[in-house]
Amino acid sequence: MSDLSSSAAKHASRTRWLLLTPALVILVFAASGPLLITLVYSFLTAGAYGGVEWQFSWDAWFNVVFERDIFEDTLGFSDAHLSIFWRSVKLSLLTTLFCIFFGFPTAYFIATRPKKQRDLWMLLIIIPFWTNLLIRTFAVVELIRNEGTVNTVLMALGIIDEPIQMLFTEFAILVGMVYVYLPLMVLPLYASMERLDFSLVEAGYDLYATRLKVLRRVILPLVKPGVIAGSILVFVPSLGAYVTPRVMGGGNQLMIGNLIELQFGQGRNWPLGAALSITLLAIVMIALMVYVRTAGENEVRHG
């Protein structure tokens, strides 16, 4: 009897592995493989015309943090890596915050519409998402450039005399990223709000809570999984954003993504690019760990 059941268990486990194989193959070749190559490259010497020479070196990792040795002249930008890291983290955090700020009321609004209307509202949120990223970004450029819509209207109204320089600033990158990543915040927020039992909101009002208290004590704790998911979905791609800072920042407001691209492109320093990529990955993972742990702690405290 026990023999039979143990052989059945063995069979079941073999089937399980067989079923897992396609996923494992993809993971190994498409995720772990490239990552491993990147990791190896970061410890090699840069080739003169790109690529790598198979010679072990700490240079790339050294250059991730220490700028003076290489970056004074050849590449023609003065920003230190650390300030680019800081800008990336800062802009990504701000993007996440603004996405929550704009996404929360939006998701709440949609979730409180009659059921038939909700899909239409969601469609309106998703449509821009289907549009090419570059086109969406240039649309924002068109809005905020010196001869763009905002400046033209403000000048026509006589509020300002000369255009405000908005494009090619950190502000521009922030506007662009918030616009681009907002749907990624609205979708999970909406998903958790749609499941929210609105009689709980009524119960909150009934028990003498003001609107703000209902929001803080009832709605927020209940949709927190959505806020967490949305924040991760926005923060992670923001940190590695490439197109938006390139277009909106105009090449002098770099983020990590642009820096990495520079190393693999003009910079011809693949090991440094690889080291920077791993650094980006590390920043993302540390940020996520800190974030999930803090959010998780709150969860425990609330019970």
Add this chain to the structure above:
Amino acid sequence: MTPAISARDLRKVYPGDPPVVALDGVSIDIRDNEFFTLLGPSGCGKTTLLRMIAGFEHPTAGTLSMHGENLLDSPPHKRPVNTVFQSYALFPHLTVSQNISFGLEMLGKPADEIKATVDEMLALVKMEAMADRQTSQISGGQQQRVALARALAPRPRVLLLDEPLSALDFKLRKEMQLELKRLQTETGITFIFVTHDQEEALTMSDRIAVMNAGSVRQIGQPRDIYDHPAERFVADFIGDTNFLAGEIISTENGHAEVRLTSGKTVPAPAPEETQSGRKITLAVRPEHAGISAGNDGLLSGDLREVVYFGTDTHFHVALDDGTAFVVRRQNRPDVASDLQAGTRVSVDFPPLTGQVLRD
């Protein structure tokens, strides 16, 4: 004494095509410390009225006041009213005691007072052992108690209960009915209870308002409503009733002499305005009527069916004028049932047990 809740000509019309009239001129006075029940079929407007008192709905027209003060201008969180929701609406992210303390915290009560009140409430609903449980970890009946404790904790002047027992199983429901009545007596808070269950309404209420299609059909004590239904809807909705056609011969001090289709006459209570010569409907409860073999009773007909129900037996009779009539007789082990379907029977009911309906 000013009533706890006073509604005058409340109307609620939801726009649409055609517009839906949820409340069609409702006027009710609910006394202080009263267990008042709004009873009616679904869609009769009872929940709309309750939500209006809570502040979740605004009337299209009419006035609503509490202890003489206008209620309609205050938002829900400023009304000294708490609700026990049909789905309980317990906060899933809070423990049992955190749920109960929520309202007190929002009122800004000091911490020691909150703690004392929460303990008191936990004891009141016998949930002390569950204080730190998550609301998802307790049974339906227990959730019900927590919802009650949460709503009672801030000492509202009026407690609103929206079909709170409908999700419980039969036995638990019976238990909670008594429990609710006990809580109401102990706390002295005015309870306004919404239900579609007539039995629930009859057992717990001090007074009942029977509602239908957005208006109040009758208000009275349970016994009044059961024994003297004012109209066909009330008689039909509460308990089982036989309706007999009749004609008023004479009236005197609220009693009328009614001639039945069999030609025999019987005295019955009647509304004030009833006039002689009018064709009316007489309502007779099945348990008030008697049945025997023969032809010489108030009414006679053919016994069609005998249904045994344990506590009692139902006799379905087709009267000579074609009306269906049910007689209910309590069973006793020492009395054998003698009547068989197909026999000729006479149906009787004592004077003043029928009720002349207003319609």
